[in-house]
Amino acid sequence: MHWRTSKKSLRVAASGAxxxxxxxxxxxxxxxxxxxxxxxxxxxxxxxxxCPWKGASGPRKFDGHGYYKGSCASFAAWAIRTDGRHxxxxxxFLGVAGDWTGAATSAVPHVGDIAxxxxxxxxxxxxxxxxxxxxxxxxxxxxxHEYGYRSAYNDFRPGSLSIRSTSASDPSRYLRF
Numbered sequence: 001m002h003w004r005t006s007k008k009s010l011r012v013a014a015s016g017a018x019x020x021x022x023x024x025x026x027x028x029x030x031x032x033x034x035x036x037x038x039x040x041x042x043x044x045x046x047x048x049x050x051c052p053w054k055g056a057s058g059p060r061k062f063d064g065h066g067y068y069k070g071s072c073a074s075f076a077a078w079a080i081r082t083d084g085r086h087x088x089x090x091x092x093f094l095g096v097a098g099d100w101t102g103a104a105t106s107a108v109p110h111v112g113d114i115a116x117x118x119x120x121x122x123x124x125x126x127x128x129x130x131x132x133x134x135x136x137x138x139x140x141x142x143x144x145h146e147y148g149y150r151s152a153y154n155d156f157r158p159g160s161l162s163i164r165s166t167s168a169s170d171p172s173r174y175l176r177f
Contacts, residue, residue, distance in 0.1 A: 046079045048145050048161045066093035070159030072130050072148035073097045079132035080177050085112045087177040098128025102175030109133050109142045115171035141165045
């Protein structure tokens, strides 16, 4: 027997899978799933609870990829390595967050990008900041997973996970690996 599948039915099935992924990814944290834009209808497949350096404390130690455990750069590089997406460039050993370069740079975010802030921008220090983009909303926002950002989500602890939504124009740029 031969089954015919239209492109429309594949899109409907994919949107159902996306909705399921959104509920799974954000329902467990108590945060609402972001409204997704038509061009970016999937959530990143990064499970921040699986980060091997979560809760890193004590003396600063390297993660084996060129970053201090529990830093924004360490988490963002780990997210790129584990998100299951095809990448053209490695995120390892790129230096401080403000020095990172990707395979491409854009002002328009996509799921799986790295949001990057230049040193000194929006209160980030002399090393800048990076965060992993997990969702892009149709309302001009991005949802980020990041370390090194103190928020109510992480009880204002610097070396722990923060999940937040912000304006897509807030970061200095987006890097694609």
